[in-house]
Amino acid sequence: MANSGQRFPTPMRVEPSKRRLRIAVVSSRCPLPMDRADQMTVAYLIDFLHKRGHEVDLHAVRGSTPPTIEDQEWLESRCKNVSFYVFGKIRGIVSGVLGALRGLPMQVGLFNAKAQSKAVRKNALAGDYDIVYCYYFRSSAGIQDLDKAVRAAHPQQPFATVLAMQLSQTLNVQRMVKNIKNPLEKLVYAFESRLIGPYEAKIWQRFTRSVLIGPNDVKAVQQQCDRYGQPAIDNFVYGPHGVDIVQFTPQDEGLVEPNTLAFTGSLITNTNVHAIMWFCEHVWPVIKQQIPDVRLLIAGRNPRKSVQNLGRMDGITVLANVPSIADIIARAGVYINPIQVGAGLQNKLLEALAMGKAVVATPVANEGIRATPGEHLQIESDAQAFADSVVTLLKDDQKRRRLGEQARNFVVEKWSWEAHFLNLERDFIQAMESPDSRPEPDVSNL
Numbered sequence: 403m404a405n406s407g408q409r410f411p412t413p414m415r416v417e418p419s420k421r422r423l424r425i426a427v428v429s430s431r432c433p434l435p436m437d438r439a440d441q442m443t444v445a446y447l448i449d450f451l452h453k454r455g456h457e458v459d460l461h462a463v464r465g466s467t468p469p470t471i472e473d474q475e476w477l478e479s480r481c482k483n484v485s486f487y488v489f490g491k492i493r494g495i496v497s498g499v500l501g502a503l504r505g506l507p508m509q510v511g512l513f514n515a516k517a518q519s520k521a522v523r524k525n526a527l528a529g530d531y532d533i534v535y536c537y538y539f540r541s542s543a544g545i546q547d548l549d550k551a552v553r554a555a556h557p558q559q560p561f562a563t564v565l566a567m568q569l570s571q572t573l574n575v576q577r578m579v580k581n582i583k584n585p586l587e588k589l590v591y592a593f594e595s596r597l598i599g600p601y602e603a604k605i606w607q608r609f610t611r612s613v614l615i616g617p618n619d620v621k622a623v624q625q626q627c628d629r630y631g632q633p634a635i636d637n638f639v640y641g642p643h644g645v646d647i648v649q650f651t652p653q654d655e656g657l658v659e660p661n662t663l664a665f666t667g668s669l670i671t672n673t674n675v676h677a678i679m680w681f682c683e684h685v686w687p688v689i690k691q692q693i694p695d696v697r698l699l700i701a702g703r704n705p706r707k708s709v710q711n712l713g714r715m716d717g718i719t720v721l722a723n724v725p726s727i728a729d730i731i732a733r734a735g736v737y738i739n740p741i742q743v744g745a746g747l748q749n750k751l752l753e754a755l756a757m758g759k760a761v762v763a764t765p766v767a768n769e770g771i772r773a774t775p776g777e778h779l780q781i782e783s784d785a786q787a788f789a790d791s792v793v794t795l796l797k798d799d800q801k802r803r804r805l806g807e808q809a810r811n812f813v814v815e816k817w818s819w820e821a822h823f824l825n826l827e828r829d830f831i832q833a834m835e836s837p838d839s840r841p842e843p844d845v846s847n848l
Contacts, residue, residue: 408436408646408649408726409434409435409436409472410434410445410476411436411442411445411446411449411646411819412646412648412649413449414446414449414453414454414820414823415820416454416820416823416824417454418453418454418455419454419455419456419827421831422455423456423457423532423533423827424457424459424530424531424532424533425451425456425457425458425459425531425532425533425534425535425830426458426459426461426522426525426530426531426533426534426535427444427447427451427458427459427460427461427462427537428461428462428518428522428534428536428537428541429444429460429461429462429463429537429538429541430462430463430513430537430538430541431444431463431464432462432463432464432469432473432486433448433460433477434469434470434473434476434477435473437668437703438668439747439749440537440538442749443537443643444462444537446644446646446819446823447823447826448460448477448480448481449480450820451480451823451827452479452480452481454827457482458480458481458482459482459483459484459525459530459531460477460481460483460484460485461485461487461522462484462485462486462487462518463486463487463488463489463515463518464486464487465489465490465491466488466490466491468486469486487515487517487518487521489513489515494512494513495512497511497512497514498511498512499511501514501543502597505597505600505601506543506597506601507540507594507597507598507601508590508593508594508597509540509571509594510540510542510543510601512540514540514541514543514544516544518541518544519541519543519544519545520544522534522544522545522548523544523545523548526545526548526552526561527552527555529552529555529559531552531561532559532560532561532562532830533561533562533563533564533830533833533834534548534549534562534563534564535563535564535566535830536563536564536565536566536609537566538566538567538568539565539567539571539601539602542565542605542608542609546605546608546609547608548563549561549562549610549837553837560834561837562610562611562830562833562834562837563609563610563611564610564611564613564830564833565605565606565609565611565612565613566612566613566641567602567605567606567612567613567614567619567623568614568641568643568747569614569615569619569744569747569770570602570614570618570619570620570622570623570626571598571602572595572598572599572602572622572623572625572626573618573619573622574744575591575594575595575598576595577742577743577744577766578591578672578673578743578744579591579592579595580743581676581742581743582672582676582743587672599626599629600626600630602623602626603623603626603627603629604630604632606623606635606637606638607632607633607637609637610637610833610837611637611638611639611829612635612637612638613638613639613640613641613826613829614638614641615640615641615642615643615747615770616640616642616747616769616770616772618769618770619770620635620638623635623638636840637840637841638841639825639826639829639841639843640825640843641822641825641826641829642747642770642771642822643747643749643752644752644817644818644819644820644821644822644823645749645752645753645755645756645813645818646756646819647756647813647814647817647818649728650728650752650753650754650756650757651756651757651758652757652758652806653732653757654732657732657733658732658733658734658735659697659733659734660695660735661693661695661696661697661735661796662696662697662698662699662733662735662736663689663696663697663698663699663734663735663736663737663738663792664698664699664700664701664730664731664733664734664736664737664738664754665677665678665681665698665699665701665737665738665739665740666700666701666702666727666730666731666750666753666754667702667750668702668704669700669702669703669704669705669706669709669720669722670704670705670706672743673743673744674702674741675706675708675709676742676743677739677741677743678700678709678712678740679708679709679712681740681788682698682712682715682718684785685740685785685788685789685792686698686718688785688790689789689792689793690716690717692789692793693793693796695717696717696796697717697718698717698718698719699719699721699730699733699734700712700713700718700719700720700721701720701721701722701724701727701730702722702724702727703722703723704723705720705722710722727753728753728757731753731757731759732757734759735760735795735802736759736761736762736792736795736796736802737754737759737760737761737762738761738762738763738788738792739751739754739761739762739764739767740763740764740767740788741763741764741766741767742764742766743766744766747771748763748767748768748770748771751763751767751771751779752771752813752817754809755771755773755779755809755810755812755813755817756809756810756813756814756817757806757810758806758809759806759809760780760801760802760803760805760806760809761778761779761780761805762779762780762781762782762788762791762792762795763779764781764782764783764788765781768781773809773812774812777805777808777812778805778808778812779809780795780805829841
């Protein structure tokens with residue numbers, strides 16, 4: 403979800419590693435500020451790698467606005483080198499269009515900074531890195547097949563490239579096409595979906611390892627491999643996001659406001675906008691009829707006009723760019739996550755579960771997290787059932803508390819940043835030492 407109001411990651415609680423690695427982190431955005439899920443994930447990863455004693459070079463694309471002095475200092479304190487590649491909006495759009503004409507997904511063209519890939523390749527071929535970790539496939543075009551080139555130049559040096567695909571972009575975009583109402587946006591996503599499928603089916607083959615959040619994303623990529631006559635994806639490991647269980651922790655019960663719901667997230671993204679608009683149109687009136695004094699807090703970054711207008715409805719408050727998302731979640735008796743569009747993993751859901759909140763969510767919201775319905779949260783698909791679950795929890799304090807306690811325990815056991823990054827570090831080493839082997843994905847945390 404990001405946009406938590408927290409400026410920097412909570413320091414990782416890990417011991418130094420016995421084996422020190424030289425790692426290039428390649429990102430399509432500056433990790434700070436942590437406004438988006440990808441920025442937050444990369445920022446936490448950098449802190450983890452630093453605490454483990456690894457040597458990190460950050461290669462990140464950024465817009466025309468440079469990072470603040472504080473952000474720059476934080477990155478430089480944790481990285482050996484920090485390199486930014488400026489990519490303005492106009493240049494990005496032109497690059498995206500030109501890339502599409504060559505058959506590349508528009509998002510790959512939008513973030514394809516040639517200076518970035520040139521620098522990474524130069525350093526890797528000089529033997530400077532053990533691992534090149536590329537976050538999201540939008541940064542993949544310039545460094546594909548780098549593992550083969552480095553091993554040819556340095557046959558005795560362990561080396562691997564890792565592509566963090568994370569979610570299936572095909573699945574993500576197809577859901578956008580199905581659910582987005584704006585005709586122009588629907589047309590853009592429909593065009594992009596035709597480009598993403600064949601790219602997603604091939605790009606994983608150009609890296610030593612690929613990383614996906616969970617089985618649903620693997621299945622979606624596999625479907626594209628089948629569709630475009632490519633080999634079955636077999637180099638993947640699982641690498642979900644985590645959650646800061648220190649920042650997002652249960653608060654005093656006295657902070658909970660009676661009959662209050664909360665929804666948080668970036669309020670400019672299509673996934674979140676679609677979710678809260680659907681909820682307010684189809685679910686909210688049903689809840690309101692049964693609990694007239696019910697309230698809904700909608701909080702997040704840069705709300706679109708359509709979301710701002712929801713604040714005119716009785717009982718709904720829209721809060722933009724709040725200092726602390728955790729403070730908003732703390733006020734809610736029930737947290738809602740009505741996401742129906744998108745793929746991958748919902749950080750906002752992890753944050754609410756970590757705070758011990760009773761949650762009502764859709765199957766799409768939970769598919770990357772795989773919490774147990776009825777034990778850790780309530781899962782509902784249609785509007786009436788969603789409303790009924792919310793009403794039941796608001797009226798049943800004991801059930802609400804029990805669900806929240808079980809949710810917190812689930813997150814602490816399965817979803818800390820440290821647990822997932824330690825697994826990723828292990829996968830780095832296995833990929834370096836046995837680049838041609840096929841990994842057995844660890845399902846213990848799934």
